[in-house]
Amino acid sequence: MSQRFFTQTSQDIVYLDANATTPVLPRIADVVSHTMKVSFGNPSSSHITGVQAKYLLEQTRSKARRVIGAQTGDILFTSGATEGIQTAIVSTLLANRHKATEHSVLLYGATEHKAVPNTLKHWNDVLGLGAKVVAIPVDENGLLDHEFIAEHVPKALMICTMAVNNETGVYQDLSALERVIRQHNASVSWMVDCVQALGKQALALSDTSIDYAPFSGHKLYAPKGIGFLYIRENSPYTPFIAGGGQESGMRSGTENLPGIAGLYELFDLLLDEASDVFKPVETLHQYRKQLINALEQTFGSITFNMPLVGSVPTTLNFCVDSLTSKEVMDLFDAAGIRVSGGSACSSGANRSFVLDAMSASDWQSENAIRMSFGPAATQAEIDLACERICALKPVLANNCLIVSDAVQPEHEVCALGLTQLRHQGSCCWLYVAPNNDAVIIDPVVELVPRIERLVAQQQLHVKAVLETHKHQDKDSARALLANRLSLNTDSDELGWPGAAVQLGEQELVRIPTPGHSADSHTYLLRQGDNVSACFCGDLLIFSGLGSTQFADANVCDMAESIRSLAPQLSDDTVICPAHDYEQCFALTWAAQVQATPLLKQLLDEQIDKERFAEQKAQLDEQLSSECGALCGFSNVVKTTAAQQLSVEQVQQMLEECEQETIVLDVREPYEHGAKDIRSLFNVGDAQLVNVPLSRLANAFFAHQLSPQKRYVLICRTGNRSGQAINNLKSLGFDKVYNLQGGLALV
Known part of the structure; x- marks a missing residue:
């Protein structure tokens, strides 16, 4: 017997995404199922079963009129709102193509669902109308600019607005909108997307001059694949789907009778004043x-x-x-x-x-x-x-995401070692020693509130806030963060206090490494001669080198900087750059050299400084043409796809190789804390490790992971675990597996 695709019952979730889609109400599902099994006739058939199906179809059409207040005009059953939008727009543009000039416009609300402007642009091009597709501005409350409409609607072949916005829930004053449209163009075709209005606002379409109004069943507890379109009497109409002549020749194709039956039950509920299903x-x-x-x-x-x-x-x-x-x-x-x-x-x-x-x-x-x-x-x-x-409040507090009332959080999830904080492609690094001494390197403005909260929650002793250089692609956050943390130390413009920064048993030292910029520096975290982490700014990018296209960059200086830096690093020194464009998250020095051919050639003395400069210029030019003004290039590591394991295969591996197999949860700690997954796999504490992507560098810094072990990586959907697997493979981990589909399919 084949496995049925059921992953989670509705009792397990709190569903608050109804504007995307809704579950089918049990009463509606029962009617749909009954229609599939019993009342399955083709409405075009002349026998009794077909006649019964036709009756259901027409009764549903009649109820639709009552729900939307449309005594006149046509009700056309469609596959959903997108088809209704296509039908309305194609009908209008075909009817008005003889009127189109170079001055004609097609108007739509700037906050309209993308189906509307994309359809306008598509058919405007296909039909060769040459009209200008123009967005009607909205104010800060999402309301359409009536003065703009008054100015442009006289030249409009069509105007498209929506009753209720799907993202914000903002509703338009349709009466006021009608007045301004009709005062300036009495005959323009007007479509109103009413998808999000059904069941939430009273509608009386016959009392308006709206020409078209599309609706969708699945937005209001009916099945997917069914909707309907209101067409005002005498409004332009051309069948969008031709064929056997169903729907009185207006929309060919055998009608979706189970879906229409679902609409029938939905309309019944909406019209039943005694029912408490739909709330006031x-x-x-x-x-x-x-x-x-x-x-x-x-x-x-x-x-x-x-x-x-x-x-x-x-x-x-x-x-x-x-x-x-x-x-x-x-x-x-x-x-x-x-x-x-x-x-x-x-x-x-x-x-x-x-x-x-x-x-x-x-x-x-x-x-x-x-x-x-x-x-x-x-x-x-x-x-x-x-x-x-x-x-969720204690989970947030324990993970430094809000300020907690507690004196000490329950879990020290982000206090010790290396943490990579990211905003888009930029990286900020936090290092915390066992005694809570801390340093922050290359802070990002957008991350300042989070860092400030983390410092307060974990009671960190911040010794310095540093930049590796004055970043060309973003505003400096160093002074802002230092001020917010009340850090009163004498320092230079990059935050360096002038001497090594002591962080527990380790110290942070600085060496000049110009190249990406004249003021570029690298910070080395070391204990004795062992350098455990290298904060290299944009001298190095994960699997690549920093750009030398900026005004104060010098490619020969970069070559000298790399040569002087390399002898101080060991193979397992963790590289911590200021950018991570490829979502690599963590590399050691050995992996960095192996992944960057030009870097390896320079260090192996296969090329001299001049040849390095020549090849680097070519890479920079390629980077500029392909990606714009990024701060460096990366060589995307090509890895084979990870083996995908089912839950049963994961459990079998855990049982057969108990000492060697680790479930590696790469979700962030707040996700890990919100959902305990141990019961899903019958796994003990020793076999479950949480290493989020933001702490992947620390896993190598602290020698937490071993290539000799087997790792099954888990996240919500399998995407982050897939990224982490690519990273692990580039670091020599061969026995890594992905949970198929992530926790979403468990």
């Missing part, structure tokens, strides 16, 4: 207030990226002021709380185009979290969500 707006506002209180109680300072007045109560878009969106999402996911970063449809993006359009700060745009629930949410579900959120 007052209750939804109370739910949102509870969630806000839980967030503020847990995280402290929160910035909301949308107006609480002027948005539907089922959506919250916020930033935790002291944490990145990745940290928050990873923490929530480990605790079984599902949220998203901005829009689920653009989850690969680094920032929110919606918040950019609303003139939000870079921090807000890059670190937005969207928390959304459906209008059928229950009080018990919201209570559980708040309980789970509040339960």
Whole structure:
């Protein structure tokens, strides 16, 4: 019997990503299943089973009219909102192509779902209209600029807006919008994306001049693959899908009757005034207030990226002021709380185009979290969500992510050894000695609040805040951080106090290493003659060399610096550069030399300084043309894909090779603390090690890992563990394996 793909029951999670999709309500699922098994007829068939199917289809269409207030016009069943958008736009553009001139515009709201502008651009090009696709600006509250519309809509072939924004929940005043559109262009086709409005706002489309309104079932507890499109009477229409003539010739293809039956039950629930499935707006506002209180109680300072007045109560878009969106999402996911970063449809993006359009700060745009629930949410579900959120407070405190009320945190997870703190491609390094003496090297402005919190929480004695050079690609954070930490030591402009910095039994010394810049220096952490860590700034990049294209760079100086530095390093000295563009995380000096052919040739005296300069110039030119003004180049290490193991295979390996096999959890400590995975694999404490990517360098610094052992790497999805495996392989670890799909598929 084949294994069924069920990974986790709904009781195990708190689902707060309803704007992305919703679970199918049990009543709706029952109707869908019944239709598949019993009422499965083809509505185009003339026999009784087909007639019954046709009746269900038309009854659903009738209920749709009542739900959206459309006594006239057409209701067309589609596969979802994207098809509805395509249909509306193609119909309009075909009907208006004879009107198109070089001055014509296609207007859309700047915060519109990407399906709208992308469709406008696509069909404008395909049909050769030559119209200009123009975004309508919004203000800081996400409201469309009516003056801009008044100015541009007279030349518009079409205008597209949305009722409720999917990222922020901000709703537009459709009546005011209609007035400004129709006062300046009575005949322009107007499409309103109503996907997020269904079930959350009253709709009366027949009372408006809206030409098209797409809807999607899966955003409101119906199945995926079903939606519908409202088309105003006498609005332009061209079938987007031709074929057998179903839907009265408007949309060919056998109708998705189970999905339509799901809509029927959904509409029934929406129209049933006696039903308590869909909550009144007052209750939804109370739910949102509870969630806000839980967030503020847990995280402290929160910035909301949308107006609480002027948005539907089922959506919250916020930033935790002291944490990145990745940290928050990873923490929530480990605790079984599902949220998203901005829009689920653009989850690969680094920032929110919606918040950019609303003139939000870079921090807000890059670190937005969207928390959304459906209008059928229950009080018990919201209570559980708040309980789970509040339960994260001690995890945050123990991992230095918030300031704790406790005198001492329970876990010293980040105090000793090396920690790599990253912001985009930049690295800040923290070293803490066993006596809590600490040094911070190459701090990044965006990380200052986190470092300050970490220092306070761990009661660190910061001896110096240093820079390896005046960085060309970012503002200096050294003085800011030193001031925030009340560090009053005499130092030069890079923070160096003038003598070796004592850190427990080790000392930090500085040597000049010009090349990347004239003021470049390298800091060596040593005990006697043994150098355990080399903070090299941008002299070296993981698996590469720093750039020599900046104004004060000198490639010959770089060659001399490398030659003078090399004799002081041992094979297992940990390299700590100021940038990590390839997400390498950790390399030893031996691995760095092996991975960088030009470096190896220079040290082996296969090339002289002049030849080094010539080849380095070629690499810099290539870097500039391919990547822009980065501070160095990396040779991407080519490794074979790691063997993927199932949970059963992992357990078998643990049992057969108990002394040799280690489960290596590369999630951050706050994720590790939020979800204990020992029970998943029946693994003892000695066989489970947590080494997050931010501490991977420390694992080699402290000789925590051995190439003789077997390591099964685990993270949330398998991505971070895959990165760590590449890193380990470049360091000579051959017996490394990945948990297939990560914890997400366990």
